Amino acid sequence: MKDEFVKVCMVSEIYSRKGRRFQLDDENEIALFKAGGNIYAIDNICPHNHTAQMYDGYIENMYIACPVHGFQFHLKTGEQPTKEGCRLRTFEVKIENDIVYVKKPSEKRFDFKF
Numbered sequence: 242m243k244d245e246f247v248k249v250c251m252v253s254e255i256y257s258r259k260g261r262r263f264q265l266d267d268e269n270e271i272a273l274f275k276a277g278g279n280i281y282a283i284d285n286i287c288p289h290n291h292t293a294q295m296y297d298g299y300i301e302n303m304y305i306a307c308p309v310h311g312f313q314f315h316l317k318t319g320e321q322p323t324k325e326g327c328r329l330r331t332f333e334v335k336i337e338n339d340i341v342y343v344k345k346p347s348e349k350r351f352d353f354k355f
């Protein structure tokens with residue numbers, strides 16, 4: 242399972258600043274966003290209150306804000322602006338022939354180190 246990329250959608254199916262959710266596998270629901278010309282994959286479940294609504298968040302300066310309580314997480318690192326507190330899981334993305342592939346995570350859904 243390590244280094245396994247999953248075909249998710251076409252690049253043209255992701256619109257700027259508007260998130261879309263996809264099921265990566267049995268355990269992982271992700272949200273894809275386009276920002277600054279790149280596509281980012283994040284966990285659709287917010288690490289704050291475990292609400293599956295990150296796809297409906299809004300982007301500001303490369304941070305995605307959860308629509309529930311407004312916590313912000315960096316699209317690439319998943320860290321909050323303070324670099325403290327809970328961290329959102331992010332996933333590696335690759336584009337081949339206009340198809341978006343997302344790497345399955347090797348870590349478990351919840352990382353209690355944070």
Ligand code: FES
Pocket residue numbers: 287288289290291292307308309310311312
């Ligand atoms: S559930 Fe996302 S900030 Fe609270």
